[in-house]
Amino acid sequence: AQKITQTQPGMFVQEKEAVTLDCTYDTSDPSYGLFWYKQPSSGEMIFLIYQGSYDQQNATEGRYSLNFQKARKSANLVISASQLGDSAMYFCAMRGINTGGFKTIFGAGTRLFVKA
């Protein structure tokens, strides 16, 4: 069965520091994609970063990087130099062949609080 686990309901980080949001997954798919989305209080889901299961290098997008450890089935999001605007809910998600190709599974989310 496909599953995404985010074990941190809430996280605090000081402004300008780096923070890691954890995500582990379970899948039997040989090929899958991992995504991180940000959801501010307005409710919109904002795509942040994508990692393919066969990608050799960890994905990076500006201040966001994905620490992908395939053997451990983890895909942690690292935000460097946190900003006040980073305060939001963050969701880890996965899509694979065995999810029918049309289904993205989301974790329960981690709420990040950035302190000034």
Added chain:
Amino acid sequence: SQTIHQWPATLVQPVGSPLSLECTVEGTSNPNLYWYRQAAGRGLQLLFYSVGIGQISSEVPQNLSASRPQDRQFILSSKKLLLSDSGFYLCAWSALVETSGTEQYFGPGTRLTVT
């Protein structure tokens, strides 16, 4: 560029009343369309997805239904709302030809409160 619209943005409805939420996509053809529900403080639950006009797949048995009368229009409906239908409803689209790396693009959402 592609945009996705949802309305209404917020809705307060009494138990037992009908529901109709609308989602439209611009700037793309033959998208895959999705309805998700997010309960307060929770992750997203896939409710329905559609790969074409009139083609709807349901993920969760419930008193909700979906329809796709046009290529870029997706409607979520209910004949009689329950208290448990309260939540944040998100519509999303993705490209027709999908791989595991295909990104989904989300609309602004509708916040539904059933009283």
